[in-house]
Amino acid sequence: xxxxxxxxxxxxxxxxxxxxxxxxxxxxxxxxxxxxxxxxxxxxxxxxxxxxxxxxxxxxxxxxxxxxxxxxxxxxxxxxxxxxxxxxxxxxxxxxxxxxxxxxxxxxxxxxxxxxxxxxxxxxxxxxxxxxxxxxxxxxxxxxxxxxxxxxxxxxxxxxxxxxxxxxxxxxxxxxxxxxxxxxxxxxxxxxxxxxxxxxxxxxxxxxxxxxxxxxxxxxxxxxxxxxxxxxxxx
Amino acid sequence: xxxxxxxxxxxxxxxxxxxxxxxxxxxxxxxxxxxxxxxxxxxxxxxxxxxxxxxxxxxxxxxxxxxxxxxxxxxxxxxxxxxxxxxxxxxxxxxxxxxxxxxxxxxxxxxxxxxxxxxxxxxxxxxxxxxxxxxxxxxxxxxxxxxxxxxxxxxxxxxxxxxxxxxxxxxxxxxxxxxxxxxxxxxxxxxxxxxxxxxxxxxxxxxxxxxxxxxxxxxxxxxxxxxxxxxxxxxxxxxxxxxxxxxxxxxxxxxxxxxxxxxxxxxxxxxxxxxxxxxxxxxxxxxxxxxxxxxxxxxxxxxxxxxxxxxxxxxxxxxxxxxxxxxxxxxxxxxxxxxxxxxxxxxxxxxxxxxxxxxxxxxxxxxxxxxxxxxxxxxxxxxxxxxxxxxxxxxxxxxxxxxxxxxxxxxxxxxxxxxxxxxxxxxxxxxxxxxxxxxxxxxxxxxxxxxxxxxxxxxxxxxxxxxxxxxxxx
Numbered sequence: 001x002x003x004x005x006x007x008x009x010x011x012x013x014x015x016x017x018x019x020x021x022x023x024x025x026x027x028x029x030x031x032x033x034x035x036x037x038x039x040x041x042x043x044x045x046x047x048x049x050x051x052x053x054x055x056x057x058x059x060x061x062x063x064x065x066x067x068x069x070x071x072x073x074x075x076x077x078x079x080x081x082x083x084x085x086x087x088x089x090x091x092x093x094x095x096x097x098x099x100x101x102x103x104x105x106x107x108x109x110x111x112x113x114x115x116x117x118x119x120x121x122x123x124x125x126x127x128x129x130x131x132x133x134x135x136x137x138x139x140x141x142x143x144x145x146x147x148x149x150x151x152x153x154x155x156x157x158x159x160x161x162x163x164x165x166x167x168x169x170x171x172x173x174x175x176x177x178x179x180x181x182x183x184x185x186x187x188x189x190x191x192x193x194x195x196x197x198x199x200x201x202x203x204x205x206x207x208x209x210x211x212x213x214x215x216x217x218x219x220x221x222x223x224x225x226x227x228x229x230x231x232x233x234x235x
Numbered sequence: 236x237x238x239x240x241x242x243x244x245x246x247x248x249x250x251x252x253x254x255x256x257x258x259x260x261x262x263x264x265x266x267x268x269x270x271x272x273x274x275x276x277x278x279x280x281x282x283x284x285x286x287x288x289x290x291x292x293x294x295x296x297x298x299x300x301x302x303x304x305x306x307x308x309x310x311x312x313x314x315x316x317x318x319x320x321x322x323x324x325x326x327x328x329x330x331x332x333x334x335x336x337x338x339x340x341x342x343x344x345x346x347x348x349x350x351x352x353x354x355x356x357x358x359x360x361x362x363x364x365x366x367x368x369x370x371x372x373x374x375x376x377x378x379x380x381x382x383x384x385x386x387x388x389x390x391x392x393x394x395x396x397x398x399x400x401x402x403x404x405x406x407x408x409x410x411x412x413x414x415x416x417x418x419x420x421x422x423x424x425x426x427x428x429x430x431x432x433x434x435x436x437x438x439x440x441x442x443x444x445x446x447x448x449x450x451x452x453x454x455x456x457x458x459x460x461x462x463x464x465x466x467x468x469x470x471x472x473x474x475x476x477x478x479x480x481x482x483x484x485x486x487x488x489x490x491x492x493x494x495x496x497x498x499x500x501x502x503x504x505x506x507x508x509x510x511x512x513x514x515x516x517x518x519x520x521x522x523x524x525x526x527x528x529x530x531x532x533x534x535x536x537x538x539x540x541x542x543x544x545x546x547x548x549x550x551x552x553x554x555x556x557x558x559x560x561x562x563x564x565x566x567x568x569x570x571x572x573x574x575x576x577x578x579x580x581x582x583x584x585x586x587x588x589x590x591x592x593x594x595x596x597x598x599x600x601x602x603x604x605x606x607x608x609x610x611x612x613x614x615x616x617x618x619x620x621x622x623x624x625x626x627x628x629x630x631x632x633x634x635x636x637x638x639x640x641x642x643x644x645x646x647x648x649x650x651x652x653x654x655x656x657x658x659x660x661x662x663x664x665x666x667x668x669x670x671x672x673x674x675x676x677x678x679x680x681x682x683x684x685x686x687x688x689x690x691x692x693x694x695x696x697x698x699x700x701x702x703x704x705x706x707x708x709x
Contacts, residue, residue, distance in 0.1 A: 131505045134461030155508030157465060161706045164512055171511070 003033040004205060011208065011233065019068055020233040024113060027229040031214070034202040036195055038226045041115035047093040051086045053114050060084040060117045063092045065100045069107035071230075076103040082117060089114075118225060121218030122178055122187050126196060128158075128203050128212035130234075136203045138196060142174040143216045160200035165193040178219060191224040192217075210234040236440045243366050244433065244441045246334035248377040248423055250309035251280045254301050254332070256323060257314030257339075258284030258292050265338065265385050266314045269374075270295070272383035276390055279381060281306060301330045310334045312374065314385075317341035317352055324356050328363030335360060337369035338385055343429050344371060357431050372428030373404035376411065378421060379447060388412055395420020396449030396536060397528050398442050400435050402427055402456045403482075410454060410521055417525045418673030419532065422447040434459060436467050443471040450531045452524055453479045457502075465513050472514030473703050476531050476696045480518050481506055514699035516692055523688070526680060530655065530689035531696075533678035534625075538653045544568045544694045546687075547623035548593035549613045551630035556593035559629050559657065559683035566691025577620040584612055593629070608642035618652050625690060626654040629683050633660040640668040647677050653693075655679075657686040 001009070007030050014022055022030065028038040040057060043066055044050035054061045065078035073079050077099040080092040093112055100109055123143030131137045134157045141153035154168040169175065169192060180186035195217065203209055211232040218225045236244075253273065259266030266286070270293050273282055283306070284292040287299040298304050301311065311332045315323060317339060327335065342353040353370065360367050368375075373385045378394045386408050397419055401407025404426040411424055422445065425438050435453060442448045451471065458464045471477055481503065510517045518524040534541070546563050548570060550556025560570045570592050573581070578590045589595055594617075596609050610628060617623055628646070631639035643656050655678040658669060672679045680686030 131461065131502070133458055133502065134465075134505055134509055137505050137508065153504070155505045156512055157461065157505070157509050161709060163702050163706050163709075167511060167702070168508065 003035075006033045007202070007206060011206065014233065017068070020235055021068070021071060022231040022233075023066055023068060023110065024064065024229060025066060027212075027231040028226065030231060031199075031202065031226055031229055034198050036198050036202075036226055037191075037223055038229065039115035039118065041113055043111040043113050044093065045111045047090045050093040050112055050114060051089050054083065054086065054089040057114060057116045061089065061114050062117045063089065063096060064113045065096050066110040066113050067100060067104075067107045068110075069104050070100060076100065078103065115227075118218050118220075118227060121220045121225070123216040124178075124192065124219055124224075125153075126199055126212075126214040126217055128199065128209065130210045131157075136207075138168075138200055138203070140168050140196065141172060142177060146172075146174050158200045158203050160197055162193060162197055165196040165200075168196070169193060185221050187219040188222050188224060189219070191222070192219050195224045195226075208233050236444060241441060241444065243333060244437070246309045246366070247336070247368065247375050247425075248382060249380045250334070250382065252283065252306055252309050253278075253280060253382075254283040254285055254298075254304060254308045254311045255314065256285040256301070256311060256327075258286050258289075258297065259314075260286075260289050260292050267292070268387055269312060269314065269338075269383070269385045272385070272390070273381070276378075276383040277381040278383070280309075283308065300326050301332065302326050304330070308332045310336070313337045313369075314339060317349070317370075320352070320356055321359075324359045328359055328365060331363070332365055335365050335367045336372065336374045337367060337428070337431070338372060338374060339369075340371040342370040343431070353429065353431050360432065367432035368425070368430075369428035370431060371404070372426040373408060374426055376421070376424035384408065384424065384426065389415075391415045391421050393420040394447070395422060396447070396532055397421050397452060398423045398425075398445065398448040398450070399452045399454070400425045400427060400438050400442075401454040402430070402435065403454055404428065406454050406482075410452070410524070413521055414525055414528070417529065418676070418679065419525060419528055422449075430459070436460065436464055439464075439471055439477070440467045443467075443474060448475065449536050450475055450528055451477045452528060453477065455479050455481045456483045457481075461509060465509060468513035468515055469703055472696075473700060476527075476535070477513075477515045478518050478524050478527055479510060479515050480520065480524055511699075514696070514703050516696060516699075522685070526685050526689040527692040529678050529680070530693050533676045534653045534655065534690075535693055535696075537676055537678070538650075540697065541625040541653045541690070541693055543624040545571050545622060545624045546690060547573070547617045547620065547626045549610060549617065549626060549628050550593050550595040551632045553589075553593070553595040555630040555657070555659065555683045556595050559627055559687045560593050562684045562687035563691070566688055566695075568687065568691050568694060571622050573617065574620050574622050577616055577622075580616045581613070584616065585609065588613075592623075608638055608645070610639065610642040611645050614646045614650060614654070618650055623652070625652055626650075627657060627683075627686055627690065628654065629657040629686070631656070631658045631660070633662055633665050636660075636662075636665045636668040640671055643672060643677055644675060647675065655686050655690060657681075657683050659683070 032038050042053040044053050061083050063080045070076050083089045125141045127139035136158035137155050141147040146152045152173045154171040156164045156168045178187045213230040214226050216227050257266045258270050282295050283304045284295050284297040286297050289297040342349045376384045548556050563570050581590045657680045
């Protein structure tokens with residue numbers, strides 16, 4: 001099964017479940033089918049399994065609830081970060097389950113997602129939206145306040161050329177943070193541009209994807225890794 | 236653009252014969268003004284006023300209907316109430332007129348019935364092979380053929396290289412009139428109105444191959460089809476600069492979105508991205524557009540394309556020179572030190588002169604050097620500097636404007652590197668000298684900041700073309 005067929009299969013599974021928002025593991029599988037690097041992760045269905053997976057993935061880990069009813073996981077207290085030993089993972093598993101039930105007693109909980117917590121990268125956001133005039137457009141910005149407060153973002157219309165990707169990265173005011181300032185190392189801007197082009201290809205080949213938030217993406221000294229991803233299909 | 240399509244649009248600019256439906260003998264009416272404009276603008280083709288109540292208008296025989304005109308008609312101008320249009324359109328289609336301008340308002344902008352009527356007219360025209368612009372527009376301006384707009388203002392007589400497409404008839408008209416004062420001249424002006432048939436993007440496509448047009452300015456409210464804009468604008472930008480002034484910054488009817496990206500994506504930000512992708516330069520206002528167009532017409536096409544972004548600044552007073560240098564830095568230009576050779580020559584020929592970039596001249600003590608103007612002496616030295624791609628002469632002063640004018644004309648005649656003149660002074664004598672510079676197509680700017688930004692636009696465009704070329708090779 002090629003990448004395109006694999007994505008189509010996931011999307012039709014989501015449709016069959018009468019959903020239009022992909023679960024985080026589904027979104028990440030879709031993205032990795034198109035060659036995007038995502039965090040290595042596993043979904044645990046028991047506290048024991050969570051501890052075992054955390055060991056495999058390498059401490060520290062992040063743990064999140066997987067549930068179609070819980071989209072805004074931070075608001076629902078369904079995310080735990082910096083879990084650096086088995087006890088903390090076990091405790092986090094139980095706490096997340098309790099918080100999820102407290103947030104929405106009817107929520108279907110598919111497990112707890114675990115991935116190795118990344119450090120040393122620069123946080124960026126890549127998004128996709130559907131514009132009334134131009135159709136699919138890709139947004140790029142630095143993470144946190146740069147997007148929320150400063151609105152320091154750039155847009156390009158799908159499909160993106162390699163040149164477009166580089167331009168939109170260089171366009172934002174915070175660009176020097178990626179090239180390495182104040183003794184910080186330069187980040188892998190080539191990998192970031194590759195990622196933007198891959199996201200564009202994914203959007204171009206799958207018209208029914210209306211919106212995406214890849215937030216955050218970590219741009220490392222080598223490579224760029226999608227840490228969290230949300231994909232929304234047209235209604 | 237297909238040759239057939241091109242020929243069809245040619246009729247708007249170069250009609251052999253024009254019928255004006257709703258032509259009037261009453262000087263207060265647009266139907267009178269427009270016919271009179273044809274006469275005053277020097278239109279050489281045939282004019283057929285159509286008015287069932289008149290025998291003659293402005294010396295032309297009037298007809299009751301286009302069907303009574305014995306000749307073929309290339310273009311019809313409709314100045315009639317919307318309610319009367321269906322019957323008139325039937326006659327025009329029967330007459331096989333290939334192009335029409337609907338001037339009057341009262342269509343899609345008025346509501347549902349207006350939308351339906353407009354669509355009916357477009358359907359009739361398309362079936363009959365007629366291209367339409369408008370409704371709700373002031374028409375076309377083509378100085379070359381003497382085809383005038385409907386406005387009561389003056390029209391530019393000089394044929395130049397700037398084409399203007401405007402979604403506002405009034406706004407576009409102001410732009411042309413302001414541009415004339417600024418020393419710009421125009422190839423074509425299109426007031427597109429409600430864009431019922433031929434679109435802004437269609438005319439962008441047309442202008443790509445128009446040999447009379449060097450640069451395109453678009454006064455834009457919005458595109459119907461953003462994907463097609465990119466398809467047409469990229470090859471257009473490859474061959475000539477496109478500037479867009481986008482108005483209407485709030486978005487109507489944007490869908491509610493569930494994602495973070497959707498909530499940030501304002502339409503202006505998306506337009507901005509699309510413009511950059513297409514190599515189109517977005518401007519903030521008319522002045523900026525006219526500054527850039529001046530640079531494209533008189534530097535890019537007049538003097539030549541700057542090889543790179545390095546500017547040598549030769550200033551009268553020091554302050555404006557520094558202001559120009561600051562703005563150069565902000566818009567991606569460089570103001571590098573002069574070469575050793577230049578520094579040596581400046582010291583040799585002009586004792587006591589500053590040898591840094593910007594270099595300034597003490598205008599108060601400005602004396603001729605060995606019979607030569609100090610601007611010219613510096614220009615000759617700095618022009619030969621391999622570190623410098625273009626020059627800006629800033630602040631020519633008001634003590635002896637005639638000498639400054641002569642110096643600039645001498646530089647224009649001999650200088651092989653692109654240059655601009657920034658002359659913020661005013662006064663009768665200065666203004667007269669500036670008028671000469673405008674006439675001689677010397678690129679003239681009012682302030683250091685505006686001049687430097689215009690040079691920046693040249694380099695931005697140059698990079699955009701290089702990027703589009705690179706993209707094509709992929």
